[in-house]
Amino acid sequence: MKPNSQVFAKAAFAVFQKDLLAEWRSRATLGAVALFSLAAPITLGFSLAQQKLTPEAQGALLWSVLFFAACIGLPRAFVKEEESGTSALLRLHFGSDAVFWGKAAGQMALLMVTQLAAIPTFILLLGARVGNVPLLLAVTVGGDLGLALSSTLIGAMAAQARGRGALFPALAAPILLPFLATLGVATGAAFGARVDSTNALMVVAAFDLALVGAGVLGFELVWK
Numbered sequence: 001m002k003p004n005s006q007v008f009a010k011a012a013f014a015v016f017q018k019d020l021l022a023e024w025r026s027r028a029t030l031g032a033v034a035l036f037s038l039a040a041p042i043t044l045g046f047s048l049a050q051q052k053l054t055p056e057a058q059g060a061l062l063w064s065v066l067f068f069a070a071c072i073g074l075p076r077a078f079v080k081e082e083e084s085g086t087s088a089l090l091r092l093h094f095g096s097d098a099v100f101w102g103k104a105a106g107q108m109a110l111l112m113v114t115q116l117a118a119i120p121t122f123i124l125l126l127g128a129r130v131g132n133v134p135l136l137l138a139v140t141v142g143g144d145l146g147l148a149l150s151s152t153l154i155g156a157m158a159a160q161a162r163g164r165g166a167l168f169p170a171l172a173a174p175i176l177l178p179f180l181a182t183l184g185v186a187t188g189a190a191f192g193a194r195v196d197s198t199n200a201l202m203v204v205a206a207f208d209l210a211l212v213g214a215g216v217l218g219f220e221l222v223w224k
Contacts, residue, residue: 016102062184069118096219128191135189136190
C-alpha cells in the first residue's frame with residue numbers, strides 16, 4: 001500500500017472509530033433504529049395476522065421498514081457534529097474523502113447490527129419463507145451499502161439546514177424510491193416470488209456504484 005493510501009486508510013478508520021466510540025457511549029442512534037426496526041415488524045405482524053401476503057409484498061414491506069428506521073437514526077451522524085461543534089475539527093484534521101468513507105462505514109455497521117434482530121423478527125412475524133438465503137444476504141448487503149452511502153451524502157447536506165429532522169426524509173425518499181423498489185423485488189425473489197432476481201441485483205449494484213461516484217466526486221463540495 002502506498003504512503004498516501006495508508007494515510008487515507010488511517011484517517012478513514014479514525015473517523016469510523018470515533019463514531020463507534022461516541023455511539024457506544026450514548027447508544028442514542030442505535031436505540032432509536034433498533035426500537036423502530038423491531039417495533040414495526042411486531043405491529044405489522046399483529047395487524048396483518050389474518051392476511052396472507054405475497055412474497056413481493058413482504059419484500060416491499062421489509063425495505064419500507066428498514067428505510068424508515070434508517071431515516072430515524074442515520075442522519076444523526078452529521079447532525080451531532082453540527083450540534084456539538086465538532087464539524088470544524090473534522091474539516092481541519094481529516095480530508096473529505098476520509099470523512100465520507102469513515103462515516104459511511106459507521107452507518108453500514110449500525111445498519112447491519114440492528115438488522116441482525118430486525119430481519120429475523122420480520123420473517124418470523126410476517127410468515128415469510130426464505131427460499132434463497134444467499135440471495136437475501138446479497139440483497140441486504142447491497143441495500144445497506146446504498147442506504148449507508150446515500151445517508152452519508154444526504155445527511156451532510158441536511159445537517160447544515162435548519163429543518164434537519166424533516167429534511168433528510170424529504171431528500172432521501174424521492175432519490176431512493178427506485179432503489180427501494182428494486183430491493184423489494186429482489187427480496188421478494190429470495191422469499192419465493194417467481195421473478196428474475198438477476199436484473200434487480202444488477203440495478204442494486206449499479207445504484208451502489210453511482211452513489212460511490214457521487215460521494216467521491218461531490219462530497220467535498222457538500223462538506224466544505
